[in-house]
Amino acid sequence: MSNNEGLDMVPKPMRGNSTIILWIIGLYHANAMKLQEVEQTNRDMFKLLTDSGDGIKDVNKEIKKVTDRRTELLLERASVGTYLQLQELRRKCVIM
Helix, strand or coil, X not given: CCCCCCCCCCCHHHCCCHHHHHHHHHHHHHHHHHHHHHHHHHHHHHHHHHHHHHHXXXXXXXXXXXXXXXXXXXXXXXHHHHHHHHHHHHHHHHHC
């Protein structure tokens, strides 16, 4: 193991001690696995963020449509109310 250049994580003076090498490699492996897990979590979170960003845009479009339709209905209701009031006045005028 002492001539293995792939063991950069092991300091050169310790490369002759196989117990220390195995301990350091074990730590390195554990940390590499944790790093992979964190990187995967970051990728998953980024995907969720991207997907939710698109979803938020869609929801905002839908909110605008519903708000516009609400405004139309309120105007229509006001027009119907005005029409009914005029009909009532007209009826009263004919009766008198």
